[in-house]
Amino acid sequence: MAKTEPKPETALTGVYVVRGPEDGRFRGGLLFGPIPQEVNFDEIGAERATAIVMDPELSVIPKSIAVAARLVEPAKPAEPAAPEKPAA
Numbered sequence: 001m002a003k004t005e006p007k008p009e010t011a012l013t014g015v016y017v018v019r020g021p022e023d024g025r026f027r028g029g030l031l032f033g034p035i036p037q038e039v040n041f042d043e044i045g046a047e048r049a050t051a052i053v054m055d056p057e058l059s060v061i062p063k064s065i066a067v068a069a070r071l072v073e074p075a076k077p078a079e080p081a082a083p084e085k086p087a088a
Contacts, residue, residue, distance in 0.1 A: 012049040016041055
């Protein structure tokens, strides 16, 4: 009986910042333009993530690097909810 090899782990996980050309570009079912947008590769699946990464017209950078390079703003902490006013 043939032994099956385990599937290799993909490095395409986590949140990436993707930027496309000025006139826009569809890839992996998403539209990318000149404004950077965050894409969670864990949510879209390996096939779509690979299509985005392999497209030479798209710039794809891990979010941690994009934040360090100040290409995007870091996530802001959630603000506490305002206390409810008692009914008069």
